[in-house]
Amino acid sequence: MTPPRNSTAARDIASVLHPFTDAKAHQVNGPVVISRGKGVRVFDDQGKEYIESVAGLWCASLGFDNERLVQAAATQMRKLPFYHAFAGKSHDPMVDLAEMLLERAPLSSNGLPMSKAFFANSGSEANDSAIKMIWYMNNAMGRPAKKKIIARLKGYHGITLAAACLTGLPANHKLFDLPLPGFHHVSTPHHYHNALPGETEEAFATRLAQEIDDLIVKEGPETVAAFWAEPVMGAGGVIVPPATYFEKVQAVLKKHDVLFVADEVICGFHRTGNPWGSQTMGIQPDILVCAKALSASFLPISAVIINEAVYQGIVEGSSSVGTFGHGFTYSGHPVPAAVAIETLKIYDEINIGGHVAEVGPHLQQQLRARFANHPLVGEIRGVGLIAGLEMVADKASHTNFDPAQKVGPRMMKLGEQHGVILRAMTNDVLGFSPPLIITKAEVDEMLDRVSRALDELTVQLRRESIAAV
Numbered sequence: 001m002t003p004p005r006n007s008t009a010a011r012d013i014a015s016v017l018h019p020f021t022d023a024k025a026h027q028v029n030g031p032v033v034i035s036r037g038k039g040v041r042v043f044d045d046q047g048k049e050y051i052e053s054v055a056g057l058w059c060a061s062l063g064f065d066n067e068r069l070v071q072a073a074a075t076q077m078r079k080l081p082f083y084h085a086f087a088g089k090s091h092d093p094m095v096d097l098a099e100m101l102l103e104r105a106p107l108s109s110n111g112l113p114m115s116k117a118f119f120a121n122s123g124s125e126a127n128d129s130a131i132k133m134i135w136y137m138n139n140a141m142g143r144p145a146k147k148k149i150i151a152r153l154k155g156y157h158g159i160t161l162a163a164a165c166l167t168g169l170p171a172n173h174k175l176f177d178l179p180l181p182g183f184h185h186v187s188t189p190h191h192y193h194n195a196l197p198g199e200t201e202e203a204f205a206t207r208l209a210q211e212i213d214d215l216i217v218k219e220g221p222e223t224v225a226a227f228w229a230e231p232v233m234g235a236g237g238v239i240v241p242p243a244t245y246f247e248k249v250q251a252v253l254k255k256h257d258v259l260f261v262a263d264e265v266i267c268g269f270h271r272t273g274n275p276w277g278s279q280t281m282g283i284q285p286d287i288l289v290c291a292k293a294l295s296a297s298f299l300p301i302s303a304v305i306i307n308e309a310v311y312q313g314i315v316e317g318s319s320s321v322g323t324f325g326h327g328f329t330y331s332g333h334p335v336p337a338a339v340a341i342e343t344l345k346i347y348d349e350i351n352i353g354g355h356v357a358e359v360g361p362h363l364q365q366q367l368r369a370r371f372a373n374h375p376l377v378g379e380i381r382g383v384g385l386i387a388g389l390e391m392v393a394d395k396a397s398h399t400n401f402d403p404a405q406k407v408g409p410r411m412m413k414l415g416e417q418h419g420v421i422l423r424a425m426t427n428d429v430l431g432f433s434p435p436l437i438i439t440k441a442e443v444d445e446m447l448d449r450v451s452r453a454l455d456e457l458t459v460q461l462r463r464e465s466i467a468a469v
């Protein structure tokens with residue numbers, strides 16, 4: 001249907017290039033225009049209400065309204081709307097936030113607390129910054145060959161030039177001439193699809209750690225700088241690694257003096273049932289990257305948290321060059337920093353960790369109880385308040401649908417019709433990552449809507465397969 005002239009939809013089609021959207025299809029389909037939000041719900045420009053099953057982009061942790069965060073931003077804007085951190089300039093919001101992050105950060109690989117926080121504006125920028133820090137540090141330490149980076153197929157780390165090289169998803173590489181040399185991808189730790197027949201989770205984990213070991217040895221340990229991982233993969237399809245995976249991977253990295261960078265952009269701030277995904281998964285990173293729930297996504301801000309060894313490398317380098325020649329105009333911007341501080345205070349005051357400990361298991365249990373036996377559902381996975389539901393063409397063989405059937409996108413559309421905004425990823429996986437404040441009753445309401453959409457999709461697919469015979 002052509003949107004009325006001068007509507008937001010028509011003006012959108014005429015003026016906006018959308019991220020992660022098929023630009024040609026968008027000219028026909030047009031946008032979904034979201035006008036306002038409240039709690040776990042958003043409302044479109046026609047007033048239709050939706051439950052946001054993914055908190056926007058896995059990020060609106062406190063939902064879609066919060067007066068305290070509005071006040072924190074307004075107060076800071078009145079006091080100091082902008083200042084920067086270049087050439088040693090500083091301000092209280094940045095320092096307060098750095099302290100709060102260091103107090104909360106997990107222990108580093110050396111068993112000691114993290115040392116410093118660097119600020120950027122997005123997860124991608126933070127990952128790019130971390131890559132540059134590692135290269136810089138290794139040059140400063142007289143190890144100029146130690147630069148290669150290992151990430152994982154289906155990992156998602158963002159889309160800026162270097163972060164997109166870390167990302168292991170074809171859509172972020174095709175036509176972009178990426179990844180650049182020096183970035184390697186190892187297997188996805190997904191037992192459901194990638195384990196050998198009869199292979200236990202532990203044996204699968206051993207095999208994957210061996211793959212990393214073999215790659216490092218083949219490339220030469222003196223050339224491999226870091227390994228990048230989300231504790232639980234998000235955009236790649238919510239993939240929880242097999243038991244003992246990170247324990248075994250960390251042993252390999254230690255052996256070869258390769259840094260572990262934990263990308264906590266989704267997992268950070270209680271998403272997996274602990275303050276950090278690293279804690280849920282037993283990771284002691286050298287560098288931790290966070291964003292999204294850091295400010296409840298009310299304003300853009302991200303952080304790279306580094307340990308003392310990395311910091312000392314940067315100290316060496318910057319004293320030889322005369323400056324650490326990296327940073328953004330908005331690094332540590334006082335307004336998002338003030339919002340992030342308020343966000344972290346709210347998490348503490350409402351005991352968001354305790355809340356997720358109650359509601360997360362409910363989400364996991366309800367997903368399994370309602371959908372595990374559904375004919376379209378192959379696997380349900382997740383931990384805390386993050387989950388994936390994979391739709392398959394054949395349950396027994398774990399065979400996915402032909403992408404041409406567009407099962408995931410159709411489910412998203414049906415979800416909208418039934419009042420739930422869904423995110424479908426590669427292999428028709430629905431990701432669930434609702435605002436952390438969601439209640440059990442809202443989880444049930446969300447899943448009722450998902451259930452109605454899924455049943456409608458089942459009927460459609462059945463009709464199509466009958467028609468095809």
Ligand SMILES: Cc1ncc(COP(=O)(O)O)c(C=O)c1O
Nearest residue numbers: 122123124156157158263265266
């Ligand atoms: C794990 C992870 N890392 C990095 C990013 C990139 O963050 P941004 O979109 O803010 O650049 C994302 C975004 O979804 C993410 O999920």
